[in-house]
Amino acid sequence: MVEENTTPTSTTKHDFFETQAVLDLKRWFQAIISSHKTLFTLLWLAAFTSAFLWQRDAVSGLVVMHGGGESLKKSESSLLYPKLRPVGFSLVDFGGVGDGVTMNTKAFERAVSEISKLGEKGGGQLNVPPGRWLTAPFNLTSHITLFLHQDAVILGVQDEKYWPLVPALPSYGYGREHPGPRYTSLIHGQNLTDVVITGHNGTINGQGQTWWTKYLQKVLNHTRGPLVQILWSSDILITNITLRDSPFWTLHPYDCKNVTIKNLTILAPVYRAPNTDGIDPDSCEDMLIENCYISVGDDAIAIKSGWDQYGIAYGKPSKNIVIRNLVVRSNVSAGISIGSEMSGGVSNVTVENILVWKSRRAIRIKTAPGRGGFVRQISYKNLTFENCRVGIVVKTDYNQHPDAGYDPKALPLLEDISFTGVRGQAVRVPVRIQGSQDIPVRNVTFKDMFVGLISKRVKKKKHIFQCAFVRGQVIGTIFPAPCENFDQYNEQGQLVKHAVSWNVTDIDYQI
DSSP states (O other): OOOOOOOHHHHHHHHHHHHHHHHHHHHHHHHHHHHTOOHHHHHHHHHHHHTTOGGGOOOOOEEOOOSSSOOOOOOGGGEEOOOOOSEEEEGGGGTOOOEEEEEOHHHHHHHHHHHHTTGGGTOEEEEEOSEEEEEOOEEOOSSEEEEEOTTEEEEEOSOGGGSOEEOOOTTTSSOSSSSSOEEOOSEEEESOEEEEEEESSOEEEOOTHHHHHHHHTTOOSSBOOOSEEEESOEEEEEESOEEEOOSSOSEEEESOEEEEEESOEEEOOSSSOTTOOSBOOBSOEEEEEEEEEEEESSOSEEEBOOOHHHHHHHOOOEEEEEEEEEEEEESSSEEEEEOSSOTTOEEEEEEEEEEEEEEEEEEEEEOOTTOOSEEEEEEEEEEEEEEEEEEEEEESOOOOOSSTTSOTTOOOEEEEEEEEEEEEEEEEEEEEEEOOSSSOEEEEEEEEEEEOOOOTTSOGGGSSEEEESEEEEEESOOBSOOOTTEEEEOTTSOEEEOOOOSSOSOOOTTO
């Protein structure tokens, strides 16, 4: 028997964060209604509302993406619908007890083992009924559907002695926080195909409070484990569930193909819940992320592909990824990030219909000398920033390295990045693109942008584009005015003004 290690204090903190988030959202809605914004904002209200209606969506299948810069295609030939499993089980059938105290690891393991025998018959579904199902980490199998009832909560045991150690990922060569092995994830799968995690908005709760405290106190000897991690797998669907309070990154697909993630709620406290990224696609190909609400203690989404020399050697880019229709918040880091571990490369990514609210940064690309790799063919469309310190950031000196073995001459390539349809209010710095002489940022395009400043604390003269070693173009009129690094074209595509410089204009880290 293992008792839960939660306290009234931690519960009160979570209630505070959630209550504060609700109040902030209510104030945001009132501001929108009172200001009579444009049709674009009204459309965003509809998108915002739909992000919370995840329970209405049926399991809709896995999606394959095609082509270089093309958007996601949903032809019938590209849709793979999850099969109706011929056999279903309840966790109770294998001795599960949902009292929040009894350990259910063996029950999960027995159920997964039984389903693993049914692959040739189409697999099986494991139903997790109402209750609080305490467990240590367990593995999934191919051709499985893990289905959570709306009142089902899978709870991760808090004592690290129940979390096995596994080797560092090959494209990292390092646990990430410590050298050597790392703790496994609560729900783990590798070398699998046809895996579905779904339900009626049931919850997987990592109970990460103990892990965060130990990390901040520097008493852990190994890297914390993610909440859900799927490695070297294909045909993955994760939908209609809540993920919360992960010890580390929340959802980490690694070197996977054909992954659909939709209708998720991902939560962690926005302060003192370190590295609780929401979704981290890592060396993944053909992925759709849509209709999610994410509020966490680090990046809401961070696209990755390995770290320095290890990522370069592994050589698996993240590519063909569509991220759309999300509401995200990150007080510590950024709403949507690429990097900083991007040494295998990131390409052909579309990010569209995104609301980032009350965040430190909205959109960020981060890299450094030693990373190598590339970030290219990245398209951002229909972005809304609400109360963000910085709107768009490109940073080329994010100098965290696994060890001294990286090559400082391995320089990343950043090019072909576009922003179309950007709206914002209460944003201190709309754009900060900090290239360098060694890592210039090439072919950046802005079109249809209006990002306003509503704050008496920041001087209007600081509400500007901040640029260094960047080259690109601006199409039509945007606000605020771009820096002089950009060629300017009118709406008809005619050149109006050549760029004056591509060196530093103004980088001010005090705002």
